[in-house]
Amino acid sequence: IRWSCCNPLSTQDDIAAALVKAGIAIFAWKGETEEEKLWCIDQTIYFADGEPLNAILDDGCNLTRVVHEKYLHLTDAIHGCSEETTAGITKLRKLLKNKKLNVPAINVNDSVTKSKFDNNYGCGESLVDGIKRATDTMIGGKTVVVIGYGNVGKGCAKTLRGHGAKVIITEVDPICALQAAMDGYQVTTIAEACKIGQIFVTATGSTELIRGEHIMKMRDMAILCNIGSGQTEIDVVWLKANAIKIENVKPQ
Missing domain, CATH: 3.40.50.1480 (Adenosylhomocysteinase-like)
Structure with missing residues (x-):
């Protein structure tokens, strides 16, 4: 190996x-x-x-x-x-x-145990645990924007709502967006959601979803999280280039 x-x-x-x-x-x-x-x-x-x-x-x-x-x-x-x-x-x-x-x-990703259990249940639990450990933030009462409503996004949204968050979904796939609406979530665009969210979660595996123009419109103390694969869903390069201060909140 x-x-x-x-x-x-x-x-x-x-x-x-x-x-x-x-x-x-x-x-x-x-x-x-x-x-x-x-x-x-x-x-x-x-x-x-x-x-x-x-x-x-x-x-x-x-x-x-x-x-x-x-x-x-x-x-x-x-x-x-x-x-x-x-x-x-x-x-x-x-x-x-x-x-x-x-x-x-x-x-392996599309196997039943991965897509229906790990993605749908495990990711949501890991997300909430990670947010709490990293930021000591209470989820209840927060407006959380979940970007992507695939298997991972569905699981994250459900877990966040179970912890008392008001969850907003953004999704480019019309079928997944309709599923989110039928599941009772507000569905909108990133351009609109960036103005009202307190916590943002990217869950697509795509690139450049949260960019500089979105970050500039966010509320003070907004939290950005990525549970998708890789580091390209949030424009971290822009964040580092425009940061007033960079502080390592916790080592893990």
Whole structure:
């Protein structure tokens, strides 16, 4: 096994160190830059004896994408890949549509236990737990904007409402938007929701959903959260470039 991270902010260094002590090759640490993340992924391609990888366990299509972009000559020896995220499956389907997917792929994300239980129940619980631990904020009485009403968004919205939040949904898919309305949520656009929300949750796996023009219209002390795959749903680059002050509230 050779292991790298799918998210530069998600690695727990003590656990990574314990795995290294157990003899597993880990290439990850908390707070990687994008360049360091790509370097780490590159280190998983070949084992110490020079043999290339022959199977991929992926999250977000990170390793599979790198293999197809830089190591296409190795794909004949790869038995297959598995992918567990909606964003990753979207990328794999794009490769398949363009006839560029060179390895068999297992869609873990759409399995019943993943989509109907982990996404629908687990993500909502993790979201609320993460918000409370990171900010010490009470959910009850807050106006929370959930961006995306897929399986993850549905679970997050339901859990937030169960904790007493007033939940607003934004969704570009008309069927999912109609589902949100039928489930009793107010449905609007990000341009409108950014003016009234106190907590914002992105749950799409897409990119550039909350941008600078939205952030500038938000209320003071607004909280931005992402539960989707990757770091591109919120324009963090803009935030850092325009921040008056950057403070690490809590280490985890």
